Amino acid sequence: MDYKLVPTVCPYCGCGCSFYLEVLDGELIGTLPNKTGPVNEGKLCVKGWNVHEFVVSPARLTKPLLRQGADLAPVSWDEALDFGASRLKAIQEQYGPDSIAFLTSAKCTNEENYLLQKFARAGVGTNNVDHCARL
Numbered sequence: 538m539d540y541k542l543v544p545t546v547c548p549y550c551g552c553g554c555s556f557y558l559e560v561l562d563g564e565l566i567g568t569l570p571n572k573t574g575p576v577n578e579g580k581l582c583v584k585g586w587n588v589h590e591f592v593v594s595p596a597r598l599t600k601p602l603l604r605q606g607a608d609l610a611p612v613s614w615d616e617a618l619d620f621g622a623s624r625l626k627a628i629q630e631q632y633g634p635d636s637i638a639f640l641t642s643a644k645c646t647n648e649e650n651y652l653l654q655k656f657a658r659a660g661v662g663t664n665n666v667d668h669c670a671r672l
């Protein structure tokens with residue numbers, strides 16, 4: 538048997554709790570809180586305790602989906618990005634840049650949040666930027 542503890546940080550919210558992922562024979566089997574983590578000191582909320590489950594969930598989205606009639610169909614990343622970009626451009630041209638708003642997430646890194654607000658302001662031309670931490 539090959540048992541490993543992999544240190545990492547919770548991806549669910551901005552608190553930054555740390556824990557170890559338990560890996561047995563290459564399979565993710567559990568989560569253990571880091572007792573010396575400066576943020577959580579050995580504690581986790583229910584989301585953190587169960588964080589390993591989403592990784593292998595059959596319900597996890599692994600590719601982009603586009604609505605086609607009543608259904609959502611898997612498409613390539615190129616197709617999804619082209620569709621999103623063309624719709625944003627069309628809406629911007631028809632209704633103006635302030636008809637678009639961006640909502641970012643505590644699950645993103647500071648760098649990703651910075652890039653999104655930069656894209657909103659410099660790319661699209663709107664200051665309509667908010668963050669889930671304010672909701």
Ligand code: SF4
Pocket residue numbers: 547548549550551552553554577581582583584585586
């Ligand atoms: S364990 Fe809970 S409180 Fe800690 S980072 Fe994850 S979601 Fe946030």
